[in-house]
Amino acid sequence: MSSELEVLRDYLQQHGLRFTPERESIVREIFSRHDHFTVDELYLGLRQKRAISRASLYRTIPLLIEAGLISEVFQDSGQTRYEHTYGHEHHCHLRCQNCGEVVEFHEPVLDDLEARVAAEHGYISSGHRLEVLGTCPSCQKKSSLRN
């Protein structure tokens, strides 16, 4: 069981890339937060510790995805949101269309369904993304007050 930094180091080495302090800081920052972040939020969070350009963030993110450390979660009004996934059980998202609140849930059934659907069409599956949309309890209250 290796840490995210070891995963990064190994990935870089295997691809003839370099382990730089910038890349280390980015991974540290990403694994210190537990939210669905945008590149800009990451930039602002990092800025307090070490100045890193947005360009480097944009260049690093594809590497981290390739290395299996993070993944795209969804699009939020034009911006992509990411989460760290390495070391975490796969999960899906339940999102309130009104306020944007996100709840994570785990449904083992989906793994079987993924494999079955893929097989039925001759595909080899490599993952799935399920988003359930709805209205959260507190937004339900708010809208019932308005009526």
Next chain:
Amino acid sequence: MSSELEVLRDYLQQHGLRFTPERESIVREIFSRHDHFTVDELYLGLRQKRAISRASLYRTIPLLIEAGLISEVFQDSGQTRYEHTYGHEHHCHLRCQNCGEVVEFHEPVLDDLEARVAAEHGYISSGHRLEVLGTCPSCQKKSSLRN
């Protein structure tokens, strides 16, 4: 059972909006194609019949989504892809990460799962989006040839 144009007309009327020839053409074009289109593809398709500005397309699409005629399918290298959904059974997508091929499939289990997951968190659900990712048969062959 009403047609897509009637749905459009009703939606517009109920919201104090106008039924224009442009909006009619857009809906006709969308329901004449059976693919996952981008705004630009729609623009090029329409252009042959009636010139409509991209601005009008961008302004009309949110209305059609609100009216329940179309929905976003997924992001494809920066562009949003849509499909017409009115009159069609809800389905999900199996996508090849290599060539982008998309297969649609229907899994009734997901409707139950959607309702159950939502209920468990006090949500009222309004839909779900599941994307299964993998490698299609023909891309599997290609990659086995390379090795």
Next chain:
DNA sequence: GTAATTGCAAACCGTTTGCAAACCG
């Protein structure tokens, strides 16, 4: 008649890229 809609062109904004200096191995 009057408010909604259209097309145009400019603005917007997240993301990508060319380049020269800095730096990892």
Next chain:
DNA sequence: CGGTTTGCAAACGGTTTGCAATTAC
């Protein structure tokens, strides 16, 4: 030392918006 990485600023491309003319109702 050589090739990679960085930061900067400019470019890019999809989408949004202000405005004046047009049009649905």
